[in-house]
Amino acid sequence: MEVNRAESVAVAAVGGVPADVLDMAGRLVVSPNALTLDGQRNVPADLQPGESLATFLERHVPGIRSGAWTVMIGGAMVPQTMWAHTYPKHGQLIACRAVLRKSALQLVALAALTYFSGGIAGGIYGALGGTYVSAAAGMYLSAIQFGVFIAGSVLINKVLGPKIPSVHSQAQKQIYSLSDQRNTSRPYESIPVLWGEMRVTPDLASKSYAWYEGDDQYLSTILLGGINVHSAADLAIGDTPIGNYNDVSIYYNGFPGMPSQDVPLYSNVDAVAGAEFVNGGDWITRTGSAGAGVLQLDIEGQLYDVDNKGNIKPNSVDLTIEARLVGTTAWGTLASSTITNSSTDVLRRTHSFDVAPGQYEVRAKLGVPRWNEGGSADACKFNWVSLKSVQADTTDYSQWGRIGIKIRASGQLSGSLDQVRATYRAKPxxxxxxxxxxxxxxxxxxxxxxxxxxxxxxxxxx
Structure with a gap:
């Protein structure tokens, strides 16, 4: 890359005044269009002490890390891998120019092919002296013209066109979800009394909820014992013993006939549905329940880039989450992070925040992905699945007992969780x-x- 005449002129004079007498900071010339001067900016290079070229460019050139730019300092090209290790000096010219990617070159080549192949018939006709050409000869000329266009299109698409991703490169990890639980809570009804030993379908002690750990989904189910229940055994999901499933943890609490364990699961959780994010769009706002001490946001989606050879490449996007107490005006930042991924696998994340008890409005938005060419190959699609409000549970369960179950969604357990059954034994x-x-x-x-x-x-x- 060389500094073009427009960039040289822009540096030599700004508003008719020689640049070297305006300031000693140097100049930054940004040319976002690879073919024209549309949108070109010429501004002072406000370098900060100890600032690298990479940091400087991120402050001034949106999307600079996309790989679609060439950067020069004083006429010498600086590779992108060296930006973080390069420290410009005051008074230097920093020029950034967008470059054509293969997709744009492909369109230009096809346009040129269409133009020149269209003149083949006329050229041959002129070579024949412009004499009368029979209908059959005209058909031959048209066939030659069409053949040249087809052959040229095949060659251009082969060299410059994006390759179809292979089956291996697009293979996705299978994901599983648990969406419901068939045991019921029977609100405002009496708690059952047990005499003897009985096979039962326990009531829910609290509402079930799901969350993500990594890309795996887990479901929390807490079952109620009952009056006079001494111990519980032989748990089963449907007719299958629960021990036959992988990644299932069981916690028995408050049964006098067996050791009591703490249940590391929330027992008072409300959830409201979120919405689909728009890349670079407006805030999505949801209101949680009163008395929430923990706020959780479940995010799910895909993020990757596909290059011209069909290979899956990394992509990244910024996510910002803010909250405020209902009735107040000031928003506080809960998280400002960058999501990065380099595969077609579905990303699942639960963002959890401890807050002072109260009712909160929570809002979130997604930025513009680093690679955003608008093609069908790239992906940056995320959903805010739910906002969960975790509230304190002051109920005393010591007289009834509880069974806490943590289940990972898998090929064995997916969809709606079947009824959980157990054998309850009464107190002596x-x-x-x-x-x-x-x-x-x-x-x-x-x-x-x-x-x-x-x-x-x-x-x-x-």
Whole structure:
């Protein structure tokens, strides 16, 4: 790349005044159009102390890291790999010019081919002296012209056209999701009382919810024990023992007949649906539930770039998340991050934030991806799946017991989770008996199938 005449003139004089007498900072000339001077900017190079060329260009040239630019300092080209290690001096000329990529060259070549192949018939006709040409000869000339155009198009598309991505390069990792749970909560109904041993379908102790860890989705299910439940065993999803599934964690809490474990799952979570992001679009805003102490945003989508050879290349995009208390005006930044990916696999992320208890408005937006040519090959499509509000749960479950289940969505478990069933055993029951005398002796035993008289006897004995 050489400094063209327009760039030289732009540097030599600005507004008719020699540039060397305007300032000693140097100049930055940005030519965003590879073929014309449309949009060219000529500004002072406001270098900061210790600033590298890469940092300077990122401040002044949007999309500079796309690879579609050539950069020169004082007429010498600087490769992109060296930008972070190059430190310009004051007074130097920094020139940035967009370059044609193969897709643009392909269009130019096809236009030129159309123009020149269209004159073949006229050229041959002129070579024949412009004499009368029979209809058959005219057809031959048209066939030659058409043949030249087809052959040229094939050659141009072969050399400059994008290659079709191979099956291997487009292979995606299979993703799985769990969207629902078939156990129910039965709100405002009585808590069941257990006598003996029974195979049951437990009620939900709290609403199920899902989240992402890496690209895997997990589902939280917390089941309620019940009154007089001593222990639980033999859990199954449908008719399949739960131990037959991979990546399932079980936590028993509050059952007097077995060790109690803490349940590391939230038990009071509300969720509202998000929306699809528009690249470089406006904020998407959602309002959470009152009393939220944790806010979680689930994001899902694809991000990659395809080069002219059909290879999958990295792409990146900025994501900004802000929040404010309902009724206030000032937004606070929860996260400002860059999402990067170099495969066609679906990206899934859960962004979690601890906040002071309250009701919050949360908004998020996506920037413009680094590679954004508008073609069907590139992808930057993300959805805000849900906003979850985690609230404090003050319920005392110690009298009933709970079973916490953490399940990873997989090829074994996907879609709607079948009913979870368990075997519940009642607490040991005191039974009166008088084997050898008038005074009854009290003993502790288990009554597996109590008859009605057993209930009456227990009630009578207090």
């Amino acid at each position: 029951m005191p039974i009166w008996r008088a084997p050898n005398g008038p005074r009854p002796a009290r003993a502790q035993t288990v009554c597996p199938t109590p008859a009605p008289f057993c209930f009456r006897r227990c009630a009578a004995c207090g």
